Amino acid sequence: MGPARLPAPRGLGCFVLVLLLLLGGSGSPGTTPPPRAPWAEEQGAVPEGAPWGRVRYEAVKKHLGALSKHYWQYLACKVWQEGCEEEEKQQGEREGSPSPGWGFPLVGQDYLEILSAWYCSFGKCCETGDCRIINNITGLEAELNGQLHGQHLAKAVVLRAVQGFLQSPRPPKALVLSFHGWSGTGKNFVARMVATHLFRDGLRSDCVRVFVSLLHFPHHNYVDSYKAQLQRQISETLQRCRQALLIFDEAEKLHSNLLDAITPFMAQHTHKGQADQQRSIFLFLSNLGGNTINEVALEFWRAGRAREEIPLELLEQRLRLELQEAAENSYAHRQLLREKLIDFVVPFLPLEYQHVRLCARDAFLARGLPYTEATLDQVAQMMVFVPKEEKLFSAQGCKSVPQRINYFLP
DSSP, rough: OOOOOOOOOOOHHHHHHHHHHTTTTSSSSSTSSSOOOHHHHHHHHOOTTTEEEEEEEEHHHHHHHHHHHHHHHHHHHHHOOSSSSHHHHHHHHHHHHHHOOOOOOHHHHHHHHHHHHHHHHSSGTTSSTTTBOOOHHHHHHHHHHHHHOOHHHHHHHHHHHHHHHHHSSOSBBEEEEEEETTTSSSHHHHHHHHHHHHHGGGGGSSEEEEEEEHHHSSOOHEEEHHHHHHHHHHHHHHHHHEEEEEEEETGGGHHHHHHHHHHHHHHHHHSSSSSHHHHEEEEEOTTTHHHHHHHHHHHHHHOOGEEEEEEEHHHHHHHHHHHHHHEEEEEHHHHHHHTTTOEEEOOOOOHHHHHHHHHHHHHHHHEEEEEOHHHHHHHHHHHHEETTTTTOTTTTTTTHHHHHHHOOOO
């Protein structure tokens, strides 16, 4: 039986709703006159001193009821995580439609945020001190073991590094992991797992930021502007959250000037209290080193040795050598290696036929579709395998497997 949920504070909720309705519609109390009521345009202006009448009374009742329901739904979503899907749907409809006459007041939303944080301070959801942070290491371990195939090294390193970092009372610096390997081997997959099991809202959490080099920083001519924006976004995230996750995809394409904006947040903490207030995890995802990793895996296969026998020390040593040699052409790793900011280099091995079959099985299960062993073989046989002679490794890993199963739908 899970922990008992605290009863909804109905009296407090009603009081808050009344307070919000009184404050609603004003940017700050006493500074800006309230906006014109939404029913004024529907029913026409009411002469001063004239009675409202039944029609206007019903209009007022309807709008107050809708607004009260919206406030309560927003509060329930924030505090008890109930009704969030409807709240998000309504939020999307509001963003895609013209602004209503009586909008959702910003000051009221701020009060709801304060209330939800106060409520959570007494609840079981806040063992971390922040309801957005769950740090479910058991769940992370289970998903790594059950869903990440062919990556014994990545499983061990990520789990050990993240767990040790979170259990440390005063980590001296941010945790920095650098993921390396071919496309489709699971780098983004693991980054998503980390976000999902450390934060209640996963990648959608406001404590998680994802940056894709060619998407967010495409033009070198604007690198100074990117640098200022990046520094501001990271600072805001760290101020907002006592624990943050920053993910940089295509990290090898990051300009060195952008690293100047990032490195201060990864370096040693500058004062004693900072380690208690901030725990930051940086994940750098890169295809660099993929060929070196594949060569080691191929050497072990040709020697008749299992891939599980590949030691982390061997791959990490070769990877660091390659990254240092490639540093002249790699914007990010030049500075990260020089300043010794990377805590762990995490190798992702190339995936073999049996791993692709497991990915196909997971894809069928995720969509609730039936499958047979023959179907899994058919999906795996659709992939391209290299080298040309051995045809051992999937050239795309498991990247296109979810799309391949569409060929087998009834």
